[in-house]
Amino acid sequence: AVIGPNANNSAALLSNYAGCGASQTRSAVNRNDPSRPCRLVTPLQGLQLQLPSHVKLSYVEGCSLNRTLEGGEQAARQAAAAADVVVLVVGLEAWPGGPFANLSKSELEGSDPTEGEAHDRVDLRLTDAQRALVSTVLAANKNTVLVLMSGSAISEPQFMTGPGAAPAVIQAFYGGEEHGNALASHLLGHTAFSGRLPVTIVSSEAHLPSYLDQQMSLAPGRTHRYLTVDPLYPFGFGLASGALLA
16 A cells, blocks of 8 residues: 555655656646756656556545645555555645746645745644644554655654564655656665665654754754764664565
């Protein structure tokens, strides 16, 4: 089962500054530079392309990035319970930059931006709708790979570490046009996991100094060099592993 608001969200493949529009249905070609990425492969599409033909794949959105969907959690629970393994794709979506920086939400054709330049987040957690979805899916099927798509850090200790967490967590960031194929290739063991975190992920924003004071060493400190408390995941963390969907 492939579940989650970012599982088939092409807009979430792009960061702030990209040649494509918010979706492939609108101005997807950068006419000033047609070579910019516009063939967008979502995680769902990547798995559809690479899974063996005998594997039955189901897809449920479950919720949007910011809102619950009528019947979404129930559909996600049923799909998860019926599956051998779940790939749960949640996270954020960046406000588009470049020529699309001034678009309003109504102009983004179904996009649901949650972070970006001049659009700061108030905390490090997933949205309430996504947190409820993750809880529902993990309760229905413990064999869940939690995939986080975001530009900035996501910190959800109860889902990312400890006895109640997903057994596999992938920080996938915004992977661009071939994101779905790259993710599927790693999940299926065609490519070895070799990435390392380029940032430190703290357990909560309480472990960060006030944003109004940019002294790096101000307790409890900023970045891996100055942090004086144990992070959720340290700078450079990563695992080398085989297939997760063997």
